[in-house]
Amino acid sequence: MREVRYSVSVFILSALMLAVSCGKTEVPTPDVQAVAAERITLDANDAVWTNVPVHASRLILQDLVEPRLMEASTQEVRVKAITNGGQIAFRLEWADPSQNDLPSPKMFMDAAAVQLPIKIEASAPAPQMGEMGKTVQISYWRADWQAIVDGRADEIKALHPNASVDHYPFQARPLDKDPEAKARAEFRYSPARALGNSRSGPREKPVEDLIAEGPGTLTPNPAGASNGKGIRTADGWAIVLTRPVPEGLSLTQPTQIAFAVWEGSHGETGARKMRTGWVNLLMK
Amino acid sequence: MARVNNWQLGREMSYWYPEARPQKQFAAVFDTNKCIACQTCTLACKTTWTSGKGQEYMLWNNVETKPYGFYPLAWDLNLLEMLGGQEWDETGERPVYQGSTIFESAPAGERVLGWRPEDQDYSYPNVGEDDCAGQVDGGASLAASHDMAWFYYLARICNHCTYPACLASCPRGSIYKRPEDGIVLVDQGRCRGYQECVRGCPYKKVFYNAMTGTSEKCIACFPKMETGIQPQCFVNCIGKIRMAGYLNTPENAREDNPLDYLVHIKKVALPLFPQFGLEPNVYYIPPVHVPTSFTSQMFGPGVGKAIETYRSAATDSDLAGLLGLFGSSERVMTRWRRIGETVTGLDDDGNVLVNVPLKEPVHIRPAYDKLYQVTRSNCP
Numbered sequence: 001m002r003e004v005r006y007s008v009s010v011f012i013l014s015a016l017m018l019a020v021s022c023g024k025t026e027v028p029t030p031d032v033q034a035v036a037a038e039r040i041t042l043d044a045n046d047a048v049w050t051n052v053p054v055h056a057s058r059l060i061l062q063d064l065v066e067p068r069l070m071e072a073s074t075q076e077v078r079v080k081a082i083t084n085g086g087q088i089a090f091r092l093e094w095a096d097p098s099q100n101d102l103p104s105p106k107m108f109m110d111a112a113a114v115q116l117p118i119k120i121e122a123s124a125p126a127p128q129m130g131e132m133g134k135t136v137q138i139s140y141w142r143a144d145w146q147a148i149v150d151g152r153a154d155e156i157k158a159l160h161p162n163a164s165v166d167h168y169p170f171q172a173r174p175l176d177k178d179p180e181a182k183a184r185a186e187f188r189y190s191p192a193r194a195l196g197n198s199r200s201g202p203r204e205k206p207v208e209d210l211i212a213e214g215p216g217t218l219t220p221n222p223a224g225a226s227n228g229k230g231i232r233t234a235d236g237w238a239i240v241l242t243r244p245v246p247e248g249l250s251l252t253q254p255t256q257i258a259f260a261v262w263e264g265s266h267g268e269t270g271a272r273k274m275r276t277g278w279v280n281l282l283m284k
Numbered sequence: 285m286a287r288v289n290n291w292q293l294g295r296e297m298s299y300w301y302p303e304a305r306p307q308k309q310f311a312a313v314f315d316t317n318k319c320i321a322c323q324t325c326t327l328a329c330k331t332t333w334t335s336g337k338g339q340e341y342m343l344w345n346n347v348e349t350k351p352y353g354f355y356p357l358a359w360d361l362n363l364l365e366m367l368g369g370q371e372w373d374e375t376g377e378r379p380v381y382q383g384s385t386i387f388e389s390a391p392a393g394e395r396v397l398g399w400r401p402e403d404q405d406y407s408y409p410n411v412g413e414d415d416c417a418g419q420v421d422g423g424a425s426l427a428a429s430h431d432m433a434w435f436y437y438l439a440r441i442c443n444h445c446t447y448p449a450c451l452a453s454c455p456r457g458s459i460y461k462r463p464e465d466g467i468v469l470v471d472q473g474r475c476r477g478y479q480e481c482v483r484g485c486p487y488k489k490v491f492y493n494a495m496t497g498t499s500e501k502c503i504a505c506f507p508k509m510e511t512g513i514q515p516q517c518f519v520n521c522i523g524k525i526r527m528a529g530y531l532n533t534p535e536n537a538r539e540d541n542p543l544d545y546l547v548h549i550k551k552v553a554l555p556l557f558p559q560f561g562l563e564p565n566v567y568y569i570p571p572v573h574v575p576t577s578f579t580s581q582m583f584g585p586g587v588g589k590a591i592e593t594y595r596s597a598a599t600d601s602d603l604a605g606l607l608g609l610f611g612s613s614e615r616v617m618t619r620w621r622r623i624g625e626t627v628t629g630l631d632d633d634g635n636v637l638v639n640v641p642l643k644e645p646v647h648i649r650p651a652y653d654k655l656y657q658v659t660r661s662n663c664p
Contacts, residue, residue, distance in 0.1 A: 189336030192496035195473035270478035
């Protein structure tokens, strides 16, 4: 009997090792388990992720508010998490054959987000963007911001190589003598930037911190300290989102986490998205 | 959805928000018969508002040659096809729309019936404008594929609708209609560039700026309107086809309000595609030379009577006088009057802004100038 048990154990151990070594054949966990790590990385290919358990989260349609998707697209996002006690990093990976990072009319960007309640409470906020008095915090990554951070110029020619621009008023030669006046003039011709809209570039990181208290209430959160980096994989995206460990999360106190993915080629933007329900986030 | 009154349809309709009319409504009348498509309006707007990065393709004001000029491509045809054939009941005193608006036809999961133009749809503003279709034996001539010997120019800005589809489409309330003057604006601080407004606006007058990641639109030059001056595309119009002001609802129409007089009393100026259901606030005097089978689809069932009225201006001194006020002052003329041969534009306080003669004096210069002892010929 002991031999049989030993053989079974060896088999399970072998299966787990095989799963780990083959990446996607890992046995998914029902929760997101944040594993202690010595360092936090933005690199989705870093060896630190190798033995971290993966959670496979099924994506479902946003179905609370219009406008919404009527046809499902991305089916699943695979999530790993590590923490060094101060910071927590999430590695999200999903299949997406098309890379959508060139903004234009009717062109939408690949994107993903991680959502957490701002407070750990017995009853979690509504999973779709929280609810009044029960705020959620969101770290949102977008493919075109990644391209800008990776070096794409903040110029129309970077989006349309054959574009021809004669002249912008803020590039008038007399303004060359006064860089401050030039900067002011450029702002005047870019109202969203002048108002400090966090959607408007140029960007230093591909991630935006947000809070919400229900659909339609999404608001930038300047106090947020998320960062991230996304890379293309053989069949989609792998991104890492980092942020401070949620307040109150500990070895004995789990919290909730939810994910969303936008498939640009499917016209997904805003409320037109694939999302998960709440999943437990545990410290390991 | 709420139930709201749309007087252009002659009935109530469904809209995303309850009826909330502004204290006064920015509105305008364009006389299509006077437009020569010089595009001065287009450039006046372009140089004032859309010279920034990401705005290169934007024309908040454009002029297109109907029936086959568009900006963006097929903006009207696409939605008309989606909406399908619709009917008006014209048996009563006022026509009543029997069909569905874009709000009432919204498919599952959507707030309005709409579509999004692609990049290249903006790449050919007014494609085919006044072009000959090819070489014709015997010299150049116009070969129109619609087999009808007519076209006309349609100048377009945002309609600052009473029931804006852009506003209804925005899932985060980034678009608002100003209660003080009804001007519809995109809050550039709040917009997150979902392009739902671009999809929803049937007139395609909201534009996505890829460099700022937000959507932008005509602002009716509100800094000018707030000081009583008409927008750039109005004051720069060399054909003097436009008049900006404020429009009341039909039951509150005033004879001394120029726009009320043209829209409600004379009914000579009509909304653009009223059947979409937005209660647009730019009104057009329809072209007199175009078959009403075409223009009635574009301007609604009042086209025949509007043309009849417009033609009667030759014997209607009030109508002729008011049309003469178009382009006579850069100030917003909220009141007007005609006394004898003089037509006057006034502001709300009764201050005279401009006087114009009912008939422009005509001076025929003799061919021989005795003073300078030269002969001049008038150009043909």
